[in-house]
Amino acid sequence: MVEELLINKKIVDFLDELASDSPAPGGGSAACIAGAMGASLGSMVARLTIGKKGYEEVEDFFKEKLKKTEELRKDLTNLVDKDANAFTGVIEAFKMPKETEEQKAARSAKILEEYKKAAEVPMLTCKKCREVIDLLVEMGTKGNKNALSDIAVGALCALTGLRSAAHNVEINLGYIKTKDAEYADKMYKELEELLEGIEEKVNKLDDDVRATF
Numbered sequence: 601m602v603e604e605l606l607i608n609k610k611i612v613d614f615l616d617e618l619a620s621d622s623p624a625p626g627g628g629s630a631a632c633i634a635g636a637m638g639a640s641l642g643s644m645v646a647r648l649t650i651g652k653k654g655y656e657e658v659e660d661f662f663k664e665k666l667k668k669t670e671e672l673r674k675d676l677t678n679l680v681d682k683d684a685n686a687f688t689g690v691i692e693a694f695k696m697p698k699e700t701e702e703q704k705a706a707r708s709a710k711i712l713e714e715y716k717k718a719a720e721v722p723m724l725t726c727k728k729c730r731e732v733i734d735l736l737v738e739m740g741t742k743g744n745k746n747a748l749s750d751i752a753v754g755a756l757c758a759l760t761g762l763r764s765a766a767h768n769v770e771i772n773l774g775y776i777k778t779k780d781a782e783y784a785d786k787m788y789k790e791l792e793e794l795l796e797g798i799e800e801k802v803n804k805l806d807d808d809v810r811a812t813f
Contacts, residue, residue, distance in 0.1 A: 607680050628683035628722050631764035632676050635729040638758030639673035641750045642736050649743040658742050668735055676728050676761070679721065683768070686721040689714035712779045715772050719787060722768035729762035730794045737805050741812055752809040759802045766791055 606614055606625055618625055646666035649655050655662075693714045696707040736755045741748055769791055777784035 605681050606684055607677055624684040624687065625680070626684075627764055628686065628725070628768045629680045631722065631729070631761045631768065632679040632683055632725050633761075634757045634764065635725060635732055635761030636673050636676035636680075638729070638732045638736065638754040638756075638761065639669045639676060641754030641757065642669035642732065642739060643673060645739065645743045645747045645750050645754070648747045652744060655744065662739070662743065665735055665739055669732070672728055672732050672735070676725065676732075679725050679728070683721050683725065686718045690718055708779075712776065715775050716780075716783065719769050719772035719776060722765040722772075723787065723790065725765035726762050726769065726791065726794050729758045729765065730798065732758040733762065733798060733802060737801050740805060741808050745812060748809045748812055752806045755802045755805050759798065762794065762798065766795060 606617070606629060609617070614625070618630065643666055646662040646669065649662045650659055650666070690711065693707065693710040696710060697703045698707050733755055736751055736758065739751055741751070743751065769787065773784045773787055776787075
């Protein structure tokens with residue numbers, strides 16, 4: 601269990617902890633931050649567009665998008681610590697007694713339950729990162745021309761968050777599928793849908809942005 605909230609740390613202190621031999625925070629928390637950075641860049645572009653001369657026609661559009669990117673930024677920021685603590689339950693479950701058959705059964709059930717919880721947190725990160733990407737693709741090159749590179753950077757950050765969080769889902773599903781194949785198959789399918797065509801969307805946005813330079 602991470603005692604001090606990671607999101608309250610200075611960047612250098614967080615990176616020191618990320619580089620340490622502690623298993624948490626790890627790639628999952630880093631994925632959340634990547635996604636949050638993507639949402640933040642979307643918010644920045646929206647704010648640099650709203651109220652600016654020449655962008656009156658898209659002002660309401662960007663006001664709507666700003667509300668959504670800010671919601672996603674908050675959600676992904678809150679997931680940083682949730683992910684860091686997600687595997688704690690699995691570790692504790694493995695410590696349960698296993699001397700009797702009854703204890704073994706209870707321990708096994710608890711381990712599976714905690715693995716599912718550990719998989720669901722990064723799955724939520726995947727969903728939020730996908731939402732960020734979809735929003736940034738909608739914003740496209742409609743915003744302030746001086747900040748369009750930030751739309752592309754934001755989408756690339758969110759793609760990193762999505763693909764990274766997917767690894768954390770899959771590593772937990774590796775155990776789950778041996779105990780509950782139906783649950784695992786459902787999660788694999790959901791993950792596949794989130795990843796389907798996403799790199800192409802981001803690459804297209806990246807190309808569109810580059811074409812404006």
